[in-house]
Amino acid sequence: MSNSGRWRTVFRKEFSEVWRERRSLFQLVLMPLLITPLLLAGVGKMTRSRIDDARKESVTLGIVGAKNSRLVEELIAGQNAAQTRVSFRPVGTRAEAEAAIQKRDLRAALVVPADAETAVEESRPIDLILLSDQGSDESQNAADSARKLFDKFTTVVVTRRMQAADLPMQTAEPLRLVEKSVAGGGGAGMMMLTTLLPYILSLSAILGGVGVAFDAVAGEKERGTLETLLVSPVARRELVLGKFLTVSAIALVNSVFSVVGMLWPFYVKLPMFAWMAAGGLKLSGGAIAALFFVQMPVALLGAGLLLTISTLSRNQKEAQGYLAPLMLVMSVASMMTVLLKTESPLWWALVPVTNSGLVLKQALSGIVNPTFVAVACGASLLYAALAIFYARTVFEKESVLLKA
Amino acid sequence: MGWTPKPSRSSPRVFNQKFPTAWPWGIFSVLVQLPGFLRYKNPVIEVVGLSKVFSDKKSGPKKAVDGVSFTARPGEIFGLLGANGAGKTTTLRLLATILTPSSGTARIDGFDIVKDSQKVRERLGYLTGSAGVYERLTARQVLHYFGELYGMDLAQRTRRIAELTETLELSEFLDRRCDKLSTGQKQRVSIARSVLHDPPVLFFDEPTAGLDVMAARTVVRFIKSCREMGKTVLFSTHIMSEVEALCDRIAVIHDGRVFADGTLQELRAQTGVQAFETVFLRLIGVNE
Numbered sequence: 001m002s003n004s005g006r007w008r009t010v011f012r013k014e015f016s017e018v019w020r021e022r023r024s025l026f027q028l029v030l031m032p033l034l035i036t037p038l039l040l041a042g043v044g045k046m047t048r049s050r051i052d053d054a055r056k057e058s059v060t061l062g063i064v065g066a067k068n069s070r071l072v073e074e075l076i077a078g079q080n081a082a083q084t085r086v087s088f089r090p091v092g093t094r095a096e097a098e099a100a101i102q103k104r105d106l107r108a109a110l111v112v113p114a115d116a117e118t119a120v121e122e123s124r125p126i127d128l129i130l131l132s133d134q135g136s137d138e139s140q141n142a143a144d145s146a147r148k149l150f151d152k153f154t155t156v157v158v159t160r161r162m163q164a165a166d167l168p169m170q171t172a173e174p175l176r177l178v179e180k181s182v183a184g185g186g187g188a189g190m191m192m193l194t195t196l197l198p199y200i201l202s203l204s205a206i207l208g209g210v211g212v213a214f215d216a217v218a219g220e221k222e223r224g225t226l227e228t229l230l231v232s233p234v235a236r237r238e239l240v241l242g243k244f245l246t247v248s249a250i251a252l253v254n255s256v257f258s259v260v261g262m263l264w265p266f267y268v269k270l271p272m273f274a275w276m277a278a279g280g281l282k283l284s285g286g287a288i289a290a291l292f293f294v295q296m297p298v299a300l301l302g303a304g305l306l307l308t309i310s311t312l313s314r315n316q317k318e319a320q321g322y323l324a325p326l327m328l329v330m331s332v333a334s335m336m337t338v339l340l341k342t343e344s345p346l347w348w349a350l351v352p353v354t355n356s357g358l359v360l361k362q363a364l365s366g367i368v369n370p371t372f373v374a375v376a377c378g379a380s381l382l383y384a385a386l387a388i389f390y391a392r393t394v395f396e397k398e399s400v401l402l403k404a
Numbered sequence: 405m406g407w408t409p410k411p412s413r414s415s416p417r418v419f420n421q422k423f424p425t426a427w428p429w430g431i432f433s434v435l436v437q438l439p440g441f442l443r444y445k446n447p448v449i450e451v452v453g454l455s456k457v458f459s460d461k462k463s464g465p466k467k468a469v470d471g472v473s474f475t476a477r478p479g480e481i482f483g484l485l486g487a488n489g490a491g492k493t494t495t496l497r498l499l500a501t502i503l504t505p506s507s508g509t510a511r512i513d514g515f516d517i518v519k520d521s522q523k524v525r526e527r528l529g530y531l532t533g534s535a536g537v538y539e540r541l542t543a544r545q546v547l548h549y550f551g552e553l554y555g556m557d558l559a560q561r562t563r564r565i566a567e568l569t570e571t572l573e574l575s576e577f578l579d580r581r582c583d584k585l586s587t588g589q590k591q592r593v594s595i596a597r598s599v600l601h602d603p604p605v606l607f608f609d610e611p612t613a614g615l616d617v618m619a620a621r622t623v624v625r626f627i628k629s630c631r632e633m634g635k636t637v638l639f640s641t642h643i644m645s646e647v648e649a650l651c652d653r654i655a656v657i658h659d660g661r662v663f664a665d666g667t668l669q670e671l672r673a674q675t676g677v678q679a680f681e682t683v684f685l686r687l688i689g690v691n692e
Contacts, residue, residue: 006552006553006555009549009552009553010553013538013541013549017538017540017541020540020541021540223536223537223538223539224532224534224535224536225535225536225537225538227502227530227532227535228530228535228536228550228594228597228598229553230500230502231500231501231502231525231528231530232525232550232553232554233522233525233526233553233554233555234553235522398502398503398504399458402497402502402503
């Protein structure tokens with residue numbers, strides 16, 4: 001074997017060694033392939049049932065000043081008689097309504113001004129005040145119901161004014177919106193994929209290699225095997241290359257399983273995934289290629305950073321300590337993809353990790369922006385090269401390498 | 405029951421150097437090896453004024469090894485005797501090219517430790533008491549891995565592993581994962597790993613540290629067998645009994661400097677005492 005090919009031996013040994021541990025199989029295969037989709041299905045099901053419960057739940061809205069308006073009285077009577085889930089309770093004053101909302105006796109309340117009836121007759125605008133608790137989901141749901149009531153109230157007032165002015169009813173309704181869902185455009189699951197997948201993949205491309213990276217140098221220091229490697233004829237650059245490629249490959253494997261784990265629920269008709277798969281999955285070949293392609297520079301960057309941490313640490317425990325700040329930064333960078341718009345300004349393509357997440361988000365949304373993709377990939381490769389260079393520099397430092 | 409290593413039939417060689425033996429190459433091979441044979445008359449380890457300074461941000465520069473010089477010849481066990489922190493391990497690491505010297509030179513089997521570091525490492529077997537093995541691999545896989553790193557092809561590795569399995573009695577656990585092995589068995593795997601490429605020079609850095617009596621005896625016997633095989637052995641320890649049992653010549657090292665070197669008899673004569681512990685203390689300037 002040529003002296004320059006020994007990194008292959010290191011890579012082959014390290015890569016195959018990873019799969020000898022049950023823990024690796026669990027973390028790298030079982031977790032992304034089974035546990036993550038099952039967790040998502042569980043969380044999704046819980047969210048859906050909560051939304052359904054909220055829809056079915058009866059809501060009591062307070063109305064202040066109902067006695068001042070015959071119109072409001074009629075509206076309330078009509079609503080209550082229809083036996084919908086929204087019922088109304090007259091409240092004396094605004095202060096009483098506020099106190100009731102604070103005590104959670106009421107979820108929200110609508111304050112009708114004292115001159116409402118006169119204003120309707122005189123064609124003056126009427127200011128209704130909606131009281132709700134911004135920090136409570138239930139209160140906000142009730143406020144939504146109040147808004148719908150407000151729309152109805154508006155329609156009734158407009159109708160009255162139209163009749164008074166002897167105008168045809170069509171004048172009040174110049175436009176009509178007809179909503180139709182398009183089959184195969186993707187439903188809740190597709191929306192979840194677009195939001196969550198870039199985040200999960202960016203993280204898994206980096207964090208998938210943590211265990212391997214820490215074992216590769218800090219672990220070898222701990223076990224006393226690193227010194228035996230250093231006295232072998234293998235050049236240090238080859239050692240670091242073999243280990244670096246192992247970490248990158250494992251991170252990529254983890255990413256691939258994460259992608260597969262997020263996609264298979266759409267194709268397997270299981271009841272628990274029904275809510276996800278309901279709208280179908282519209283994923284082009286280009287989007288799937290992008291899923292895998294943009295992971296590579298992120299995995300390389302992560303491998304470089306993790307190996308550097310591993311080399312700087314005396315043991316795996318110390319490396320775990322250094323990992324916390326990196327995790328935080330990476331999580332924030334990944335989280336940005338959830339918060340940012342799909343078509344963000346070009347300079348976001350320079351931000352590591354976030355840029356790959358955005359490319360994924362765009363691909364999942366059917367958007368292909370070659371400039372953004374090129375800048376994002378170029379920048380990520382540059383950061384990865386810097387990380388590898390730094391990892392190698394640290395690995396050459398004898399004071400760091402023999403620290404124990 | 406103790407284990408006694410059987411001397412290997414093979415002569416010291418490096419696996420990357422292959423000499424054909426069939427006629428007419430047999431004659432050529434002898435001619436080529438002749439200078440090597442002559443070379444073994446001379447020291448295989450030559451250390452001249454070797455120093456290593458570590459820089460520390462808090463305490464400033466620290467001279468761990470200070471102008472160390474000595475030589476060792478084939479078939480000789482040369483001991484580096486010193487207390488913990490005396491500079492023994494740093495000296496061995498410098499000679500093994502893990503560290504770069506601040507000043508001074510050293511040649512191993514004719515190769516400079518700085519200019520020809522890879523050649524030096526090819527000719528070197530290195531065993532420490534703290535050396536571990538890859539727990540998830542079997543003993544056989546560990547040996548194949550290191551054999552590959554030393555540039556041995558599959559046939560060479562297979563043959564050499566078979567030889568060492570017989571010599572070191574590894575057959576019982578050769579295909580068992582290393583995390584299932586006892587400390588003594590792991591140490592035997594480490595020994596096999598260090599001599600797999602049949603190096604002419606062997607470094608042992610406190611090889612019995614942390615071992616029980618039986619495992620330590622195995623190591624000591626193996627080191628003795630290396631002398632019989634004509635290897636040049638550099639043995640670092642702080643245990644007087646091991647020095648007396650093993651070493652042909654000794655360098656007493658303290659605070660990074662060699663205070664004296666010679667045979668056991670020469671050092672006893674120099675200090676005028678018989679108990680070797682007292683010899684050591686007198687040489688480093690401690691009077692009881």
